[in-house]
Amino acid sequence: MGVVNVTPDSFSDGGEFLDPERAIEHGLALVAQGADLLDVGGESTRPGAQPLAPAEETRRVLPVVAGLATRAGVPISIDTLHAEVARAALEAGATIVNDVSAGRADERMLAVVAERGAGFVAMHMQGSPRDMQRAPHYADVVAEVREFLAQRLEAALAAGVPRERIWLDPGIGFGKTLEHNLALLRGLRRLAELGAPLLVGVSRKSFVAAIEERAGLPRSAPLERAGGTLAASLWAAREGAAILRVHEVAPLRQALAVEAALAEGAGG
Ligand code: PMM
Numbered sequence: 001m002g003v004v005n006v007t008p009d010s011f012s013d014g015g016e017f018l019d020p021e022r023a024i025e026h027g028l029a030l031v032a033q034g035a036d037l038l039d040v041g042g043e044s045t046r047p048g049a050q051p052l053a054p055a056e057e058t059r060r061v062l063p064v065v066a067g068l069a070t071r072a073g074v075p076i077s078i079d080t081l082h083a084e085v086a087r088a089a090l091e092a093g094a095t096i097v098n099d100v101s102a103g104r105a106d107e108r109m110l111a112v113v114a115e116r117g118a119g120f121v122a123m124h125m126q127g128s129p130r131d132m133q134r135a136p137h138y139a140d141v142v143a144e145v146r147e148f149l150a151q152r153l154e155a156a157l158a159a160g161v162p163r164e165r166i167w168l169d170p171g172i173g174f175g176k177t178l179e180h181n182l183a184l185l186r187g188l189r190r191l192a193e194l195g196a197p198l199l200v201g202v203s204r205k206s207f208v209a210a211i212e213e214r215a216g217l218p219r220s221a222p223l224e225r226a227g228g229t230l231a232a233s234l235w236a237a238r239e240g241a242a243i244l245r246v247h248e249v250a251p252l253r254q255a256l257a258v259e260a261a262l263a264e265g266a267g268g
Pocket of ligand 1: 079171
């Protein structure tokens with residue numbers, strides 16, 4: 001899943017693709033690099049981000065969703081918390097809703113997804129983007145995230161979203177410390193036991209810099225986290241993630257191909 005952020009303030013690529021035509025070109029480039037789907041977002045969910053009015057969010061994302069839906073040749077997901085934005089994007093050609101609140105932020109969300117026959121990504125987040133990194137706390141992070149995802153899976157099913165159209169996501173970096181993120185990445189197989197495919201997004205996230213710091217290396221800026229992104233993405237794929245959400249598709253495709261080639265000859 002290639003990321004197309006149409007935001008002025010995303011932590012990872014804020015402002016780069018605010019112009020719709022540039023965002024569309026970027027999405028097409030990600031597909032040329034091997035993306036199987038594209039995730040379009042108009043509201044930043046970086047820690048401390050302020051909420052955005054749904055009308056402004058719709059204005060940002062709609063031309064990009066419409067352009068990519070006709071030109072990209074891969075499914076388009078809309079990354080939003082708002083049912084109204086999701087509905088407009090689905091009407092413009094998106095077929096998946098990626099909701100970092102898993103349908104909790106807007107009580108109409110699951111009904112819109114079900115009514116339009118769309119796919120749904122339910123992600124775990126402790127708190128809201130505004131306060132999630134203040135003091136994340138869990139007794140057993142894997143068990144608690146698993147229980148949350150099980151409940152959101154049930155809620156989506158109860159709303160009429162078909163099981164085969166639901167993906168679950170541990171929400172790396174959303175209300176989690178470094179240790180929580182590591183535990184979740186190590187515990188992906190336990191989350192996969194819920195019976196829905198997993199989506200994992202590690203791309204350019206700050207846990208990479210936290211690991212560097214712990215290892216006595218200088219902390220990288222988001223755009224310098226390609227290596228950490230690749231290492232964690234390959235790990236997630238090996239541990240059963242079905243979809244990897246990344247900003248740079250080409251290096252991941254290359255790494256996955258090399259790993260697959262090596263695995264073919266392994267054990268022989
Ligand atoms: N991460 C971000 C935004 N949306 N959606 C899902 N399902 N999973 C994620 O991990 C996720 C997401 C934050 O990254 P960005 O601001 O660079 O898009």
